[in-house]
Amino acid sequence: MELTVSEENYLKAIYHLSEGGKKSVSTNDIAAEMKNKPASVSDMLRKLGEKEVIEYRKYYGLQITETGKRYALQTIRKHRLWEVFLVEKLNFAWDEVHEVAEQLEHIHSPLLIQRLDAYLNYPKFDPHGDPIPDEFGDVRSRPRVQLNEMEVNQTGQIVAVEDSTPAFLRYLDKVGAYIGARIKILDKVEFDGSVEILVDQKKTIFMSKDVACNILVIQS
Amino acid sequence: MELTVSEENYLKAIYHLSEGGKKSVSTNDIAAEMKNKPASVSDMLRKLGEKEVIEYRKYYGLQITETGKRYALQTIRKHRLWEVFLVEKLNFAWDEVHEVAEQLEHIHSPLLIQRLDAYLNYPKFDPHGDPIPDEFGDVRSRPRVQLNEMEVNQTGQIVAVEDSTPAFLRYLDKVGAYIGARIKILDKVEFDGSVEILVDQKKTIFMSKDVACNILVIQS
DNA sequence: ATTTATTTTTAGGATTGCCTAATATATTTT
DNA sequence: AAAATATATTAGGCAATCCTAAAAATAAAT
Numbered sequence: 001m002e003l004t005v006s007e008e009n010y011l012k013a014i015y016h017l018s019e020g021g022k023k024s025v026s027t028n029d030i031a032a033e034m035k036n037k038p039a040s041v042s043d044m045l046r047k048l049g050e051k052e053v054i055e056y057r058k059y060y061g062l063q064i065t066e067t068g069k070r071y072a073l074q075t076i077r078k079h080r081l082w083e084v085f086l087v088e089k090l091n092f093a094w095d096e097v098h099e100v101a102e103q104l105e106h107i108h109s110p111l112l113i114q115r116l117d118a119y120l121n122y123p124k125f126d127p128h129g130d131p132i133p134d135e136f137g138d139v140r141s142r143p144r145v146q147l148n149e150m151e152v153n154q155t156g157q158i159v160a161v162e163d164s165t166p167a168f169l170r171y172l173d174k175v176g177a178y179i180g181a182r183i184k185i186l187d188k189v190e191f192d193g194s195v196e197i198l199v200d201q202k203k204t205i206f207m208s209k210d211v212a213c214n215i216l217v218i219q220s
Numbered sequence: 221m222e223l224t225v226s227e228e229n230y231l232k233a234i235y236h237l238s239e240g241g242k243k244s245v246s247t248n249d250i251a252a253e254m255k256n257k258p259a260s261v262s263d264m265l266r267k268l269g270e271k272e273v274i275e276y277r278k279y280y281g282l283q284i285t286e287t288g289k290r291y292a293l294q295t296i297r298k299h300r301l302w303e304v305f306l307v308e309k310l311n312f313a314w315d316e317v318h319e320v321a322e323q324l325e326h327i328h329s330p331l332l333i334q335r336l337d338a339y340l341n342y343p344k345f346d347p348h349g350d351p352i353p354d355e356f357g358d359v360r361s362r363p364r365v366q367l368n369e370m371e372v373n374q375t376g377q378i379v380a381v382e383d384s385t386p387a388f389l390r391y392l393d394k395v396g397a398y399i400g401a402r403i404k405i406l407d408k409v410e411f412d413g414s415v416e417i418l419v420d421q422k423k424t425i426f427m428s429k430d431v432a433c434n435i436l437v438i439q440s
Numbered sequence: 441a442t443t444t445a446t447t448t449t450t451a452g453g454a455t456t457g458c459c460t461a462a463t464a465t466a467t468t469t470t
Numbered sequence: 471a472a473a474a475t476a477t478a479t480t481a482g483g484c485a486a487t488c489c490t491a492a493a494a495a496t497a498a499a500t
Contacts, residue, residue: 027448028445028446038448042449043486058449059449084500090335090339109323111320129417246478247477257458265479442499444497447497448494450492455488455489457484461480463478466477470473
């Protein structure tokens, strides 16, 4: 079955919202994500339901099906492979690639993606550190490491914290070490294990080992 | 002004038909080229006329404008650059690239094309030997050479003949050396200047120097 | 529990791009 | 030049995808 560009985009949005940890995905959420109106979303949900890539009961909610996940992951795979191409081969900056990859991800050609994958040497992560699903839709997440285990000059993205007490989160917020931040280890003090890190290529912050070992990072 | 994918395709078809040496381009010609119905073409011609990429007088005919040419050449440029990419970087065979390039040519991103061009080392010809317009739409055609001037292992495409007497054309037809054929020089006899060539990667033919010097080839 | 507010869906409309069938124009034949 | 043929255009319809406005369902508040 062939999905239209629009259907692919909706399905991708639904997949991301589903994985985003939220219990259920609302029509309004999707509308916000897709930057169009809830009425249009209702239309599309009915269609996606008919195509059985989601299970949809109106006024109640929806769930992405296994088939739907496969389609979504296929699109995500293409998006991320193209991002790698743009950054590694065409020297795009990692924040310039999204819009173009949004277009490239809809090119239909299994052979193209297979060859592109090989050409890029089967990358497992895109320039943002997000994992690239394989051709069967399997995602092997990179193991998350504690920030204090990283070495000087290594880079990564903060993905979670091990201590989620309000006090700790407030502290992180204050220093600017939010979930999703891209970081680089600038210096590490052997004596007490404290580290100096660069956040989003702008802000430098210091933190003790006690703090660092509660921050989980995916390296890139 | 942004053209839709469909408009870009029509304009490309119109450009090709215009350049194809025909005095005027008919609605039916376009319909045949685009594989849809004349009625749809009329619709589109009106729209392209309003956008001033063609000059259109109904029941009379049409002419592509300078603006229209620029758009068409831009699309052709993208198509051919992607073909080079597919063949040179992703190891596509030269006859597998068309369908994918048809899709890729509609990606909108000046930066992407600029970078791709640089990455491919500013190629001047696509894998079929067709010239790639530069970013201003200028096409520099490769000089045509007589077949007998080519060396062993060089490849090219037959584009014209210098002797167009019926006898000569009948002969070419018989041996299978038609206009558009892709050829490769397999062997060259120094003594009499006769050559052995491979046509379309299938058929081997021999020809005397007298014949070869009347065949014009664009090298690739 | 009834009212109020929010969320979601339906109804109906616009645009793009295609179609078929009918009509209009141009060309060719006699 | 009139009739026959070929070509081109319009009229009206259909599907996709968006929209606004109105209606329906659900959730929240008193």
